Amino acid sequence: MSIKYKFPVDFWWGSASSAPQGEGAARKDGKGLNVWDFWYQEEPQRFFNCVGPQNTCDFYHRYKEDIQLMKKIGHNSFRFSISWSRLIPGGVGRVNEKAVEFYSNVIDELLANGIEPFVNLYHFDMPIEMQNIGGFENREVVEAYSDYAKVTFELFGQKVKKWFTFNEPIVPVEGGYLYDFHYPNVSDFKRAVQVAYNTNIATARAIEKFRTLNLNDAKIGVILNLTPSYPRSNSDEDLKAANIADLLFNRSFLDPATKGEYPEELVRFIKENNLTPVVQEGDKELLKNNTIDLVGVNYYQPRRVKAKENLSKDDSKLMPESFFDNYEMPGRKMNIYRGWEIYEKGIYDIMINLRDNYENIESYISENGMGVEDEERFIKDGFIDDSYRIDFIKDHLIWLHKAIEEGANVKGYHLWTFIDNWSWTNAYKNRYGFVQLNLNTNKRTIKKSGHWMKEVTENNGF
Numbered sequence: 001m002s003i004k005y006k007f008p009v010d011f012w013w014g015s016a017s018s019a020p021q022g023e024g025a026a027r028k029d030g031k032g033l034n035v036w037d038f039w040y041q042e043e044p045q046r047f048f049n050c051v052g053p054q055n056t057c058d059f060y061h062r063y064k065e066d067i068q069l070m071k072k073i074g075h076n077s078f079r080f081s082i083s084w085s086r087l088i089p090g091g092v093g094r095v096n097e098k099a100v101e102f103y104s105n106v107i108d109e110l111l112a113n114g115i116e117p118f119v120n121l122y123h124f125d126m127p128i129e130m131q132n133i134g135g136f137e138n139r140e141v142v143e144a145y146s147d148y149a150k151v152t153f154e155l156f157g158q159k160v161k162k163w164f165t166f167n168e169p170i171v172p173v174e175g176g177y178l179y180d181f182h183y184p185n186v187s188d189f190k191r192a193v194q195v196a197y198n199t200n201i202a203t204a205r206a207i208e209k210f211r212t213l214n215l216n217d218a219k220i221g222v223i224l225n226l227t228p229s230y231p232r233s234n235s236d237e238d239l240k241a242a243n244i245a246d247l248l249f250n251r252s253f254l255d256p257a258t259k260g261e262y263p264e265e266l267v268r269f270i271k272e273n274n275l276t277p278v279v280q281e282g283d284k285e286l287l288k289n290n291t292i293d294l295v296g297v298n299y300y301q302p303r304r305v306k307a308k309e310n311l312s313k314d315d316s317k318l319m320p321e322s323f324f325d326n327y328e329m330p331g332r333k334m335n336i337y338r339g340w341e342i343y344e345k346g347i348y349d350i351m352i353n354l355r356d357n358y359e360n361i362e363s364y365i366s367e368n369g370m371g372v373e374d375e376e377r378f379i380k381d382g383f384i385d386d387s388y389r390i391d392f393i394k395d396h397l398i399w400l401h402k403a404i405e406e407g408a409n410v411k412g413y414h415l416w417t418f419i420d421n422w423s424w425t426n427a428y429k430n431r432y433g434f435v436q437l438n439l440n441t442n443k444r445t446i447k448k449s450g451h452w453m454k455e456v457t458e459n460n461g462f
Helices: 035-042 059-072 097-112 128-132 139-156 170-177 189-212 236-259 264-272 283-289 345-357 387-405 448-459
Strands: 012-016 077-081 116-120 162-167 219-224 229-231 294-298 303-306 362-367 410-416 435-437 444-446
Touching: 012 116, 012 362, 012 448, 035 128, 059 077, 059 097, 059 444, 077 162, 077 410, 097 116, 097 139, 128 139, 139 189, 162 189, 162 294, 170 189, 170 236, 189 219, 189 236, 189 283, 219 236, 219 362, 229 236, 236 264, 236 294, 236 303, 294 345, 345 362, 345 387, 387 410, 387 448
Parallel strands: 012 077, 012 410, 077 116, 116 162, 162 219, 219 294, 229 303, 294 362, 362 410
Antiparallel strands: 435 444
């Protein structure tokens, strides 16, 4: 078989998951409540078919079986997250020994099967006690998070070599403080800016603690959903609109993490619109001195924008969309189930941007994937024929390969996700996995894409 697209030696092939979406056992073995457990308890109707995070795919009890399946489909790496509310119930204080045992076992099991653990510390799952005192609006919570980070580095740092402070830190800002799709369901641009700023401080504080431990060849990064902002046209107005979207949704996290400072344009924009966050003495130096080693890139869809059609903005209800309009490009390719545009070249554009404007920092695709409803329709010969997912992955990998050939420092590709999992308020509406989860029996069945991925990893290309 001739391999047209060959990837670099030791390329990281695998998938990603998160504690609240995969572990289940939401109230077992001393785990505290996180914001999702609490919100579901309060408003189950906000979740698709009223399905909550109590059980998910039960990785907590079935991790050995799942890791065997990862090995079977060719994983050499796997990203999961630690649940802060499981490890330190309530967010501060006593460490839960049952949680230490669980995460130690998962790490050991992965290593025993030749799969490198990539560990993320926070995936949208604030302990409810921490949220009750303001979440990341409160600097006390930033300190509690950095203490939690230090505990995890000390517990698992001898075995784990790839660490990440946050997954998509912009999403809790958007969901919890702008657009009402995450708890605490606030809509306030100024508070959103404060949460974003404090999250960047939290990353820097965690990195500062990481560096003091001298964990030899371990690296620390952050996982960002970098969404290229494409203007409708090359008119000055459209270009300006796209630039504002890029500053707010990409560079607000990418620049502090990689360069240790905010873009001047963004600082100016925040000041002009009376959105300046409360800062503390020493913050500037903290950010400057504690930048990341590598960046995980989550990419699903582009952002397309145009200049505002209606320029009168109501200052009492300032939002990011006060400065640009979203634009639907005619003829765009769509994932109709998720309502997202499929634009494979975006993955290339992101990597070339990192190459040219971010000192070609080490990076990898930490999530990319395709959610489809009612996948059971496509069962053939006893498993799901998800050829559409294979095409989706292939088309993105072709552009990723091109970026690598042109010098981008890309080390791997992880699909979202390994097994169909619970997905926030969407619950099980869309399925993303290499492996099908039967919701009634918890039975796991590898899909066609999983069998295909095994071939890709064996050949280190396709």
